[in-house]
Amino acid sequence: MDILYLLIPLSLLLVFLIGIVFWWALHSGQFEDLEGPAHRILMDDDHDLPRKP
Numbered sequence: 001m002d003i004l005y006l007l008i009p010l011s012l013l014l015v016f017l018i019g020i021v022f023w024w025a026l027h028s029g030q031f032e033d034l035e036g037p038a039h040r041i042l043m044d045d046d047h048d049l050p051r052k053p
Contacts, residue, residue, distance in 0.1 A: 025031065
């Protein structure tokens, strides 16, 4: 029972920290372009590579 006095405040602190990190990620633009990097992987960039003789 005594462990609850430690675990409950620690869990509330963890939830609070996760909320702050999520809020920061939302407001700093982390979720603005979710499809751009996926499309960039599929683009053919072979014209930038040097050709072998």
